[in-house]
Amino acid sequence: MTRSVGPSADRTPVESADVCVIGAGPAGGLIADRLAADHEVVVLEAGPRFDPADRIERQERAIRPAFDRPDVWDVGGDRDAHSNGGEWFYPLNHARVKGIGGSTLHWQGMVVRLHEDDFNSGSERGVGPDWPIEYADLRPHYAAAERELGVAGADDNPYAPPREQPHPMPAFSPSYSDSLFAEACEELGIDMHSVPNARNSEAYDDRSACVGYGTCQPVCPSGAKYDATVHVDRAERKGATVLDRAPVEYLDHDAERVTAAVYATPDGTQHRQTAEAFVVACGGVETPRLLLLSESSQYPEGLANSSGLVGSFFMDHLFAGMGGLLDEPTRQNHVGFLTSGCDQFYDEADEETGPFKLEFFNYDGPSPVTMALTGDDWGDALLERIRADYGNHIGMGALVEQLPREESRVALDPDRTDHRGNPVPEINWTVGDRALRTIERANEIQREILEELGVDIGWQVGPENTGPAYHHMGTTRMGEDPEESVVDAELRTHDLGNCWIASSSVFPTAGAMNPTLTIAALALRAADSVAAALH
Amino acid sequence: MELTRRDAAAALAAIGATGGVALGADRVRDSGDGASASDEGADPITDEQVRASLVAVARVVYPEEVSGVEAFVNGFLDGRLTGDPHARALRETVAEVDGIARSWYDAPIAALSAETRDRLLRELGADTAEEDPDGTTAERVRYYVVNELLLALYASPTGGELAGIENPQGYPGGAESYARGPR
Numbered sequence A: 001m002t003r004s005v006g007p008s009a010d011r012t013p014v015e016s017a018d019v020c021v022i023g024a025g026p027a028g029g030l031i032a033d034r035l036a037a038d039h040e041v042v043v044l045e046a047g048p049r050f051d052p053a054d055r056i057e058r059q060e061r062a063i064r065p066a067f068d069r070p071d072v073w074d075v076g077g078d079r080d081a082h083s084n085g086g087e088w089f090y091p092l093n094h095a096r097v098k099g100i101g102g103s104t105l106h107w108q109g110m111v112v113r114l115h116e117d118d119f120n121s122g123s124e125r126g127v128g129p130d131w132p133i134e135y136a137d138l139r140p141h142y143a144a145a146e147r148e149l150g151v152a153g154a155d156d157n158p159y160a161p162p163r164e165q166p167h168p169m170p171a172f173s174p175s176y177s178d179s180l181f182a183e184a185c186e187e188l189g190i191d192m193h194s195v196p197n198a199r200n201s202e203a204y205d206d207r208s209a210c211v212g213y214g215t216c217q218p219v220c221p222s223g224a225k226y227d228a229t230v231h232v233d234r235a236e237r238k239g240a241t242v243l244d245r246a247p248v249e250y251l252d253h254d255a256e257r258v259t260a261a262v263y264a265t266p267d268g269t270q271h272r273q274t275a276e277a278f279v280v281a282c283g284g285v286e287t288p289r290l291l292l293l294s295e296s297s298q299y300p301e302g303l304a305n306s307s308g309l310v311g312s313f314f315m316d317h318l319f320a321g322m323g324g325l326l327d328e329p330t331r332q333n334h335v336g337f338l339t340s341g342c343d344q345f346y347d348e349a350d351e352e353t354g355p356f357k358l359e360f361f362n363y364d365g366p367s368p369v370t371m372a373l374t375g376d377d378w379g380d381a382l383l384e385r386i387r388a389d390y391g392n393h394i395g396m397g398a399l400v401e402q403l404p405r406e407e408s409r410v411a412l413d414p415d416r417t418d419h420r421g422n423p424v425p426e427i428n429w430t431v432g433d434r435a436l437r438t439i440e441r442a443n444e445i446q447r448e449i450l451e452e453l454g455v456d457i458g459w460q461v462g463p464e465n466t467g468p469a470y471h472h473m474g475t476t477r478m479g480e481d482p483e484e485s486v487v488d489a490e491l492r493t494h495d496l497g498n499c500w501i502a503s504s505s506v507f508p509t510a511g512a513m514n515p516t517l518t519i520a521a522l523a524l525r526a527a528d529s530v531a532a533a534l535h
Numbered sequence B: 001m002e003l004t005r006r007d008a009a010a011a012l013a014a015i016g017a018t019g020g021v022a023l024g025a026d027r028v029r030d031s032g033d034g035a036s037a038s039d040e041g042a043d044p045i046t047d048e049q050v051r052a053s054l055v056a057v058a059r060v061v062y063p064e065e066v067s068g069v070e071a072f073v074n075g076f077l078d079g080r081l082t083g084d085p086h087a088r089a090l091r092e093t094v095a096e097v098d099g100i101a102r103s104w105y106d107a108p109i110a111a112l113s114a115e116t117r118d119r120l121l122r123e124l125g126a127d128t129a130e131e132d133p134d135g136t137t138a139e140r141v142r143y144y145v146v147n148e149l150l151l152a153l154y155a156s157p158t159g160g161e162l163a164g165i166e167n168p169q170g171y172p173g174g175a176e177s178y179a180r181g182p183r
């Protein structure tokens, strides 16, 4: 059911709801869509419903230097206050969006399956826990998730885990700069292959093919890049009720069940949404925060937290990169997505070195528009500068796994509250030496490739200046043992029989693949579990 | 290279006619009821004057080799002068620049020689300022005047081509050019 939007829209609770989904990103959106046809579903989302007609103007914010990345989707201010307590600074508001669609409004849209060994890090690589499920358990859900998101990909990656069906859309062609890299890689015996994109290489699912705006991250005006508004809208069409600007402040509960989600509306009123089942899908930081905010005399350490591990094991992927100038045109910045990668070194991971994947950039160096808006010149001088500086940049990236560490955690900051008076999340992020060694290893290979290509190397992101890839994982880990984990293999909390968590917060280890396809596959699997419990 | 109204339409398609989202302008000095520049002390300015002023500035900030500037800027402004609050702040800032031109050089900016227009913008500090929709005069002139025009040019196909990119960021130039080699 679509209720009108705007500050004074009807945001009262839905009577006799079967399922209450909290958070309208891809995890919440997919579950709502799966369940909406047969159940009374209500979705509570903290952020607003953005008007699709505004995307061109948000794109202007993405291009203009006056705006920071969080400004593009109105992130920041008291609502999104947070603090940093850890060894490493974490720029949380660059790493999320609140609103219908969640962080996929901003995301890049690379969608890759984890490798088989990622599910068995402890037994295969000698570090970290094994997941309570195998790749084979998730495989059909991965295929379903690829259909749901609309993934363009090819079967040319010899290092990818087994799959039985082709991707729903053909892969994007390799870029011109990929062809430059290919020569160097061939010389070195390094294999390049396509990378899957949640981005339409042809019209799919009523959305247009990519038209090349080139600002994919942080906004795709055409809708060719998947975002979770697709599933939230579809859930609504099937009968779900979606309330925006309705942040859940805590979950009311008894010893065994969640009884209500208590949420606020823009006018400051608090409401109670009751339901048979609750799905928490608030992302890897707000999910543990909501559980911690729901503490009670029954659960003084926070809800679903008998293990004491809610918030612990906060992980992200680390970035490693290198680039420079080539003495020939490289044709960067036409599009804002990647077309080639290299997973050849991924499964060499062991105790000492983690898995990592390599990326070949299509948008290295400044784009002419950005150069024009940030210089001290105009007229002919500006054009000369653009012609001199645009055109020869080339670069590579890599994502690297970090291990789960108990002290790396999301907690509540006792000294700081948000716009509603609730303690804000405090990020205590630490990384560990294995990840730093892995970054060094990725840098080594990047240097080899770039030198072979004849690049004059001008920048490097290594262990000393690395940063997060904005993938929040680990904070409500999945496992068989209730003393060692927060949710079971079906993503149901060990403590509360009617509460599921759909998020990368359930990942016991991170792998080095962008997480969202795995989030989506797990969410589809959890939807089956919720449906079974309701029957 | 000739700029056309089609380029203007493309620039608008890329960065948008203003209206829906308050870009930076909602942070501009709050003049409350949609009041115009007259409340700010500057003389009110007609849309014709805004257009003439921006065409004159474009002739300075655009490279020599582009032609068709007047039609391009006017086409672009058809979209940019319709919505609020961006359009309001744009008018206000142009009025401010024009007022300064009159007081320093005794003529509206459109009537100054190209050399004097260039000098005026530099004297205002718009060359070294970082754009900021609610900053100092220099920062606002950079945002609403200089960068407004540079954005229009370099997000359009002709501007992109000048710079060596047929599909500049912000322009939906298709998903093929990235795969082609240099010509």
Ligand SMILES: Cc1cc2nc3c(=O)[nH]c(=O)nc-3n(C[C@H](O)[C@H](O)[C@H](O)COP(=O)(O)OP(=O)(O)OC[C@H]3O[C@@H](n4cnc5c(N)ncnc54)[C@H](O)[C@@H]3O)c2cc1C
Residues within 6 Å of the ligand: A022, A023, A024, A025, A026, A027, A028, A044, A045, A046, A047, A094, A095, A096, A097, A098, A099, A100, A101, A102, A103, A104, A106, A107, A108, A109, A110, A111, A112, A217, A246, A247, A248, A249, A281, A282, A283, A284, A286, A287, A290, A469, A470, A471, A472, A502, A503, A504, A514, A515, A516, A517, A519
């Ligand atoms: C710049 C950037 C690039 C990225 N690129 C990629 C990529 O290429 N590939 C990839 O796989 N991943 C990428 N990601 C990560 C990806 O966006 C996330 O993994 C994904 O969106 C997580 O989905 P989610 O549904 O779990 O959480 P989110 O998408 O974060 O959605 C959670 C939602 O819950 C809402 N919420 C939070 N708290 C409450 C509450 N108390 N009450 C009600 N609602 C609440 C939030 O407002 C939000 O809308 C990127 C992220 C960023 C920021």
Ligand code: SF4
Residues within 6 Å of the ligand: A199, A209, A210, A211, A212, A213, A214, A215, A216, A217, A219, A220, A221, A222, A223, A224, A225, A335, A336, A337
């Ligand atoms: S390049 Fe394609 S996916 Fe990216 S913003 Fe443009 S249309 Fe969207």
